[in-house]
Amino acid sequence: MADVVVECVARDPVRVVRKTFSILSFDAEGRIDPGRFEKQQFALVESVVAPVFAVFDENGDKTVLDAITRFIAQGGQWVPSGALARAIEEAALGQRQYRRL
Incomplete structure (x- = not known):
């Protein structure tokens, strides 16, 4: 799309x-899977917003990198x-x- x-x-x-x-996904009957598209769109938004809410340790280093949403978002583009x-x-x-x- x-x-x-x-x-x-x-x-x-x-x-x-x-x-x-x-990229739109379709079910076995040829209908668009709106749940998957919505999940990809939310993941895309989250990947943009995530740096604002990053987790840092006491030295200011990033301690957690959650890449799941990046992969979900990329799968829909x-x-x-x-x-x-x-x-x-x-x-x-x-x-x-x-x-x-």
Whole structure:
């Protein structure tokens, strides 16, 4: 899934503000597994916020490194090729024609 936030001026798209790319999981019947997606999204947020709540010992050294959420968050992300990323951005800005489903 590509999630693209576009800035509009007078209802016209002018620039892409943010892009994220997620991997969706499906069950045996072809339905999206919202629980897994939610877990990955929470893990992504936690991986950003975690440094604020790090555990340190009396010398100021970090004593605990919990990487579980990083692995969960990474499992829900992907990086498109340069060509695909450009195509997605151009489509979001109305600069490329694409087949609508």
